[in-house]
Amino acid sequence: MIPVKVEEKLFQNRYRVDAGRPHINIIDPGTCQVECKTQECTICCPAGCYTAEGNGQVTLITDGCLECGTCRIICTTYRNVDWEYPRGGYGILFKFG
Amino acid sequence: MDEKFDAIVVGAGPSGNAAAYTLAKAGLKVLQIERGEYPGSKNVQGAILYSKALEEIIPDFRDDAPLERHVIEQQMWVLDDASYVGSTYRSAEFNQEPFNRYTIVRAQFDKWFSKRVQDAGALLVCETTVTNLIMDRDRVIGVQTDREGGSVYADVVILADGVNSLLAKKAGFHAELEPKDVALAVKEIHFLPEETIQSRFNIGEGEGVVIEMAGKITQGMMGTGFLYTNKDSLTIGVGCMLSDFKQQKITPYMLLEQMKAHPAIKPLIDGGEMKEYTAHLIPEGGYKAMPQLYGDGWMIVGDSGMFVNAVHREGSNLAMTTGRYAAETIIDLKEKKLPMTARNLALYQGRLEDSFVMKVLKKYKNMPEIFHKNNQFFTTYPELVNRAAHTMLTVDGVDKKTKEREIRKSFKQRRSLFGLMGDAFKMWRAFE
Numbered sequence: 001m002i003p004v005k006v007e008e009k010l011f012q013n014r015y016r017v018d019a020g021r022p023h024i025n026i027i028d029p030g031t032c033q034v035e036c037k038t039q040e041c042t043i044c045c046p047a048g049c050y051t052a053e054g055n056g057q058v059t060l061i062t063d064g065c066l067e068c069g070t071c072r073i074i075c076t077t078y079r080n081v082d083w084e085y086p087r088g089g090y091g092i093l094f095k096f097g
Numbered sequence: 098m099d100e101k102f103d104a105i106v107v108g109a110g111p112s113g114n115a116a117a118y119t120l121a122k123a124g125l126k127v128l129q130i131e132r133g134e135y136p137g138s139k140n141v142q143g144a145i146l147y148s149k150a151l152e153e154i155i156p157d158f159r160d161d162a163p164l165e166r167h168v169i170e171q172q173m174w175v176l177d178d179a180s181y182v183g184s185t186y187r188s189a190e191f192n193q194e195p196f197n198r199y200t201i202v203r204a205q206f207d208k209w210f211s212k213r214v215q216d217a218g219a220l221l222v223c224e225t226t227v228t229n230l231i232m233d234r235d236r237v238i239g240v241q242t243d244r245e246g247g248s249v250y251a252d253v254v255i256l257a258d259g260v261n262s263l264l265a266k267k268a269g270f271h272a273e274l275e276p277k278d279v280a281l282a283v284k285e286i287h288f289l290p291e292e293t294i295q296s297r298f299n300i301g302e303g304e305g306v307v308i309e310m311a312g313k314i315t316q317g318m319m320g321t322g323f324l325y326t327n328k329d330s331l332t333i334g335v336g337c338m339l340s341d342f343k344q345q346k347i348t349p350y351m352l353l354e355q356m357k358a359h360p361a362i363k364p365l366i367d368g369g370e371m372k373e374y375t376a377h378l379i380p381e382g383g384y385k386a387m388p389q390l391y392g393d394g395w396m397i398v399g400d401s402g403m404f405v406n407a408v409h410r411e412g413s414n415l416a417m418t419t420g421r422y423a424a425e426t427i428i429d430l431k432e433k434k435l436p437m438t439a440r441n442l443a444l445y446q447g448r449l450e451d452s453f454v455m456k457v458l459k460k461y462k463n464m465p466e467i468f469h470k471n472n473q474f475f476t477t478y479p480e481l482v483n484r485a486a487h488t489m490l491t492v493d494g495v496d497k498k499t500k501e502r503e504i505r506k507s508f509k510q511r512r513s514l515f516g517l518m519g520d521a522f523k524m525w526r527a528f529e
Contacts, residue, residue, distance in 0.1 A: 002358055073273070091139075
């Protein structure tokens with residue numbers, strides 16, 4: 001396997017971060033920690049926004065979000081992702097798309 | 098803003114722009130709302146532009162649209178770990194104007210398209226997210242935005258809000274997407290001097306190559322990779338069904354990185370400067386996964402309506418065509434002074450049924466299911482085909498007849514005679 005740092009990829013992108021107002025939230029963190037054994041969001045998010053912590057918790061930082069919708073759709077069992085678009089003008093701003 | 102419009106279009110991608118342009122051109126009062134800083138800033142595509150769909154809306158688009166290269170060569174690769182078997186179609190006919198397809202860079206292209214929409218008379222508001230549809234019982238009468246006092250009203254709202262289509266979901270017009278109905282694609286754009294691209298791909302100025310790839314690069318998932326030549330950049334990406342990503346627990350950017358390291362791909366992108374990394378969902382559920390497309394005061398166009406032909410990698414052309422049909426339906430009703438009821442807007446469905454759009458989606462309606470259940474098409478066969486080519490092309494003193502026998506045996510060992518026949522039948526069923 002080739003080591004890849006997603007941060008290095010995201011660094012090339014342009015964002016206007018809506019500080020303190022994440023557009024995606026985990027509805028019930030306890031569900032991720034206790035119920036969810038698979039935590040696919042921590043593997044399949046193409047921007048690596050979700051991190052599996054050692055204690056079973058999942059943390060979410062939306063700053064690098066590409067607004068694709070993967071996490072929302074992939075969370076089929078618990079529907080534990082509250083997903084909105086960022087406020088107008090905020091979030092990813094594709095230079096090329 | 099208590100102003101009332103004839104139509105509100107949510108989104109400024111290909112479907113929204115096609116709809117807004119067609120409506121404005123016919124003299125209707127149109128408001129278009131885009132959440133990005135500028136049209137294109139939230140939009141992602143490979144991207145190939147098929148001329149026909151745009152030509153029918155803006156016949157002279159070639160005069161000033163930002164087009165990268167016209168495609169003269171299409172390659173199809175089937176990859177194993179260290180090799181590929183490929184086919185190439187290149188034709189001088191593709192070098193004759195008017196060109197049939199182009200590579201484009203969406204941020205630039207969408208900006209251009211939007212300029213045309215505004216010139217036609219539509220009012221565009223950017224940096225504004227539509228948060229909800231405003232309903233009067235079952236009828237959509239306007240939209241709520243995240244601007245202060247941001248409610249606006251119209252006779253009809255066209256939802257061109259893209260694959261996630263949150264608005265239609267919130268309103269209950271369609272259910273949440275399922276992982277099996279969407280592909281997740283990731284891609285990068287790499288910049289290289291124009292001359293380097295031309296010599297590397299054996300093309301002249303303005304000419305382009307498209308490479309589609311299947312096989313080991315998707316690591317057993319149903320999907321494909323692609324490499325497109327732009328003017329002074331290359332787009333490289335890979336997309337697979339989200340259900341496969343979920344099941345096999347594969348990280349998309351790792352998949353892309355592995356693909357870029359393939360010995361046949363690496364030299365093609367060598368030395369390029371990566372300037373953007375993007376991800377996007379593609380609605381590939383096909384005909385069987387399509388939602389209701391219209392109702393009282395609303396219509397759905399483009400990706401939000403699952404208008405993608407995954408087999409032929411067509412999406413933006415269907416988006417533009419459905420946007421145009423939706424607009425034409427509204428124009429017809431306006432002329433006849435008929436209200437925008439579900440009953441009247443059903444004409445949109447009729448237009449779609451009569452056109453290539455629904456015909457092509459119906460034709461491939463079994464395809465997603467067949468490929469979902471038979472991943473040997475993405476794993477076993479690419480490997481076998483590559484091994485067969487290797488066996489035949491290696492000169493090692495073994496006669497060709499024996500080699501042929503070995504190849505036949507390898508196919509039968511891996512899939513059994515019954516399996517091979519079944520696969521042939523499934524392929525026929527998928528494409529019939």
